[in-house]
Amino acid sequence: MDWKESVSLWQRLERARKPVMLYGMGNGADKILDELARRGIAAAGVFASDEFCRGQIFRGFRVINYKQARERFGEMIVLVAFGTQLPEVMERIKRIAREQELYIPDVPVYGGGIFDKDYLMLHEAELRRAYALLADGLSRETFRDMVEYKLSGKPEYLYRCESRPAEACKNILKLGNSECYVDVGAYTGDTIHDFIEMTDGYERIFAIEPDARNFARLKSAVEGFARIVCWNVAAHEREGRITFAQRGGRNSAASGAGWTVPANSLDNLLAGERVTYIKYDVEGEEAAALRGTEHIIREQKPRLLVSAYHRNEDLFRLPLLIKGMRPDYKVHLRHFPCIPAWDTNYYFV
Missing domain, CATH: 3.40.50.150 (Vaccinia Virus protein VP39)
Known part of the structure; x- marks a missing residue:
């Protein structure tokens, strides 16, 4: 089983020249900022939806809205730092992705570590064993897309494997x-x-x-x-x-x-x-x-x-x-x- 993604999100961010902006606050944003700092990657700031950004300070950043971020930086890398199932919020994220380079970092809800290239290599045998257990085509597609997403942070892998x-x-x-x-x-x-x-x-x-x-x-x-x-x-x-x-x-x-x-x-x-x-x-x-x-x-x-x-x-x-x-x-x-x-x-x- 070969993987399409050869570069992890974190490797991509280490090489990035655009400013890196977080979209959202909270526990997920904390974990992303911690991982960026661990890798020596500077975050340029944090933005949020209008209803959440007024007067907010998060991790030393004054929280602005997307329009303000776009006016300040123009092109940027956007890291979505919150979770949602709301269709209107997911559509908002897709709209931003049409204008900016956007990723959704996979940081664990519990436990440590990041699913990067090193993690993939360390656990590849176990991943292959688990994949071999799957009983239907949609399960195998979902598994492959999930690994590609976790490695790359690219939301299209999540969208592609959605079911109801x-x-x-x-x-x-x-x-x-x-x-x-x-x-x-x-x-x-x-x-x-x-x-x-x-x-x-x-x-x-x-x-x-x-x-x-x-x-x-x-x-x-x-x-x-x-x-x-x-x-x-x-x-x-x-x-x-x-x-x-x-x-x-x-x-x-x-x-x-x-x-x-x-x-x-x-x-x-x-x-x-x-x-x-x-x-x-x-x-x-x-x-x-x-x-x-x-x-x-x-x-x-x-x-x-x-x-x-x-x-x-x-x-x-x-x-x-x-x-x-x-x-x-x-x-x-x-x-x-x-x-x-x-x-x-x-x-x-």
Whole structure:
């Protein structure tokens, strides 16, 4: 398997003569600025949409809007430093890309390291092993485009491999009306509502959410629905306690700083229960949660949906881990419209 991109985004930026401008603020921008500084690449500034830039200072830069940036610099390299699924925001990014050299750097949501040429060479054997497991053409195209995107930062690879959740539900999951669904990382109940809308009924639902504020909203969201059990616990590989950053949003996650919360394995929580479908979206702890489900996976072979974008290694580590538990799984990969490479999921059926 040969890769089209021979130069990484970071190599390209090291050679760039145009000013480098970040589009957006927040955690992603922090990580991009840190990596630029590590490589000795100077950022020229930060711009944001009109509604976000007024009076803002970010990392010592006065935040301006795109019009002001264009007036100041003319041609520039734009690095998109935030994530979005909103069609109007994605279209705005495409409009800027028609005027400027634009990239969307892939920086991991959790964990360290950058997916550059060195990383690709270090893990190429594992990437090839994971690619060989894929069961359909769209999965293989998505995998190749994902690697090319992570290396180059070019958004066209993300756009090219987009598919829709309805396609995965219809062609891969094929859910029935008697599912026993486990929502690991249930957030505020949105994915439970999605599941109920996709099916004509269900047998039971188990919802797992460690963040206290999210859990309160989850309980409220499922009130009135029958046969739903909610646990305010972190899914992990064994029973105990883990340190957890409770942010009251989608980015609540296991962390080196924060509160300690109870944790347990799905094998313990669901002992003796019938399980037909599990969704894992646990902010970088997918591998630990999967190891804590090994008995259920080996014994029952439930359908699995596993987020594959929180850590660099998720693209190859997660399918290799699960196929090691049940070699007879068929493996599929899908990316839904989102930038950067978020909402990229493995399906095991």
